[in-house]
Amino acid sequence: MATFLRPLSYRYQWLYDAISRTAALTVGGERRFRHLPLQGLTITPETRVLDLCCGSGQTTRFLVEQSEQVTGLDISPRSLERAQENVPQATYVQGWAEEMPLADNSFDVVHTSAAMHEMTPAQRQQIFQEAGRVLRPGGTLAMVDFHRPHNPLLWPGLALFLWLFETETAWQLLDSDVATELEKAGLQVTSFQLYGGGSLQVLHATKPASAPL
Ligand SMILES: C[S@@+](CC[C@H](N)C(=O)[O-])C[C@H]1O[C@@H](n2cnc3c(N)ncnc32)[C@H](O)[C@@H]1O
Secondary structure, eight states: OOOTHHHHHHHOHHHHHHHHHHHHGGGTSHHHHHHGGGTTOOOOTTOEEEEETOTTTTTHHHHTTTOSEEEEEESOHHHHHHHHHHOTTSEEEEOOGGGOSSOTTOEEEEEEESOGGGSOHHHHHHHHHHHHHHEEEEEEEEEEEEOOOSSGGGHHHHHHHHHHHOOHHHHHHHTOOHHHHHHHTTOEEEEEEEEGGGTEEEEEEEOOSSSOO
């Protein structure tokens, strides 16, 4: 699945950004979309934040407004180059989310936006386990991604979006229970909220303080 627009949107950042800004209108615009997973988290300048699958820094730019210790991780060298240019306040690491080249217990918050739909369920399971490893006990994973809409009026728009830009894994995410996946990885889901008529899910999951993974 997906059309020629998918590689184009990865090649041209302006196209990717225009598409995600348009999609974000369903929740009140890009700033609001980028802040949805951050609501309820305490992020101070000292909070160590990992922006997992940071892309070209689309959310990293908002994270550095709150923390002076933001690290972006992505596998794509081109995206990381752009992120470095767009948001030089953060530090960047190239690596697989499934096997992060990062120390155990080294982050207070792991954030990931619009990326988990690119993973198979098995990959996501590995990534959630890795997120648990790099989070300090008591630290929180915050994520935002697609969800099956409960408002039927939103179905055609989402289906068109997925058909144009996404692959099979995005459709698989709609059939997945992410909260259960997080719990299976040893994280405790503390919040699960839907936005945009149910087309977006935002989850927070905490690494238990008493049982290191
Ligand atoms: C759709 S973009 C999301 C970018 C950004 N977080 C946002 O909110 O717009 C997904 C990003 O995940 C990265 N990615 C995909 N699979 C990955 C993996 N297994 N490990 C690390 N990065 C990955 C891609 O390179 C891409 O930059």
